[in-house]
Amino acid sequence: MLKLVNIKKKFNDKTVLDGINLEIEKGSIVSMLGPSGSGKTTLLNIILGLIPMDDGKIFFDDEDFTNIPMKNRGFNIVFQDYALFPNLNAYKNIIYSMKNNTDFVSKDELDSIIETLELTPHLKKRIEQLSGGQKQRVALARTLVTKPRILLLDEPLSALDGVIKETIKERIKLITKQYNLTTIIVTHDPEEALTMSDKVLIINDGLVSQYGTPKEIIETPQNSFIEEFILRQLKIKKDNIYDLFGECYA
């Protein structure tokens, strides 16, 4: 279990995180949802160990991780822009960090990740020859081979659209459940958060606005921000679709 206790962070006297408390169970998918500038990426980077916090504690499986440096935490991230190496092909990108690391996946596990993400036909391609969805899957595979104790995904679907988005969503859910991998996703899209996650953390103004299952958030929003920001957006989307296809559903 990952436990965050009273995490605080300021940038130049501006409070960005104002005492975040959170518990994430092993193997669950949690989305962090909030408007632009609400502190989602900052919190993700603090969990990863990329930036320091001003106050608070982080525990992983009851061990105090607060002062453990990033490279020893064993958490790993897929960045929003994927950060792939353009001079290496897809396969070399995937296995890049496996060199000299015996505690990463075995060859069989590597093959299984490649197969589950349906990357076999693309392994020899250069990065520039891959579509957005294929790049996303290569980036995901490259992170999974490091056997992360926690998988962090920063806006994993933002560069994708339509059917590809739905496919990647299902792949992420499938692979994280297959490996019982605790996964934290940053997103600003309520639909994405509510359809991908076991629990959703809604952040507003540096505070937890609500933390609950998608059903709890939809059925018992705890404040007007959730109703306005989250549920209203979803209702508009639903109404737009109904206006277009209403007669088909009637």
Ligand SMILES: Nc1ncnc2c1ncn2[C@@H]1O[C@H](COP(=O)(O)OP(=O)(O)OP(=O)(O)O)[C@@H](O)[C@H]1O
């Ligand atoms: N290195 C930094 N120096 C100064 N201010 C920063 C820094 N990083 C983030 N901030 C500020 O902290 C606030 C929270 O930023 P953060 O990137 O965590 O938000 P976010 O919720 O991820 O937003 P978005 O959805 O737009 O990515 C913003 O006001 C941002 O300008």
